[in-house]
Amino acid sequence: MNTQPSPVDQALSRYATRTGHPFRSPQAALFDMDGVLFNSMPGHARAWEQMCLENNIPATRDEFFMYEGRTGASTINILFRRTFGREATPDEITRLYARKSQLFRMQPPVSTIPGAKDTIDACIHAGIPTVLVTGSAQTSLISRLDSEYPGAFPPQRRITARDVDHGKPHPEPFIKGRLKAGCQIPPYRTIAVDNAPLGVRAAAASGAFTIGVNTGPITPGTLLAEGADIEVPSMHQCAEVIRLLLQL
């Protein structure tokens, strides 16, 4: 007889150990946008890589998946310290970030992440409010939420870069996201989904049951090490986990 606990059971005991409270009866589900709902990260990484190439800054495309959630200035300073042994000046930050943004807008149209619609539908069918929690302020993608995920993320259930004082990895975005779902909902009845190391750290710190979805080239296990209660390799598998959690 197989007595090995399932991955979800292991995640639930991990959650109870780290928060001191069992997870039960979910009442809210919080979703990051880039790399969770939209496949926008490859375009961001290509734009960063191209900007670096134009400015003689050595960089690899994959490293930008690790920096997801940082401000543009913070990412540019990582590159500057490594390459030039100093911080970038405000003028350099403005110029280089403007160029990176311009290169991103030239990328091919962004598609949804396979399995994300299934995940959202599972929550909607269970009557669980879904909330957007993104560090982005990118109106081109945010404005597509209504057509790609109808009814899931109305404007009153969105937290974007404009709504917080402290971005991820600070827990503020996920705490505010939970309050958007309902002011009485406790963290141990909240599910959070993010794909980036900094996002996962923020979600876990907010007290939510945290699903790390590794939709990029990040080394498996990285999101668990950042505090995710469970790490899955796709949004298809995220949907399966959420269906099980919704039965608790």
Ligand code: MG
């Ligand atoms: Mg993301």
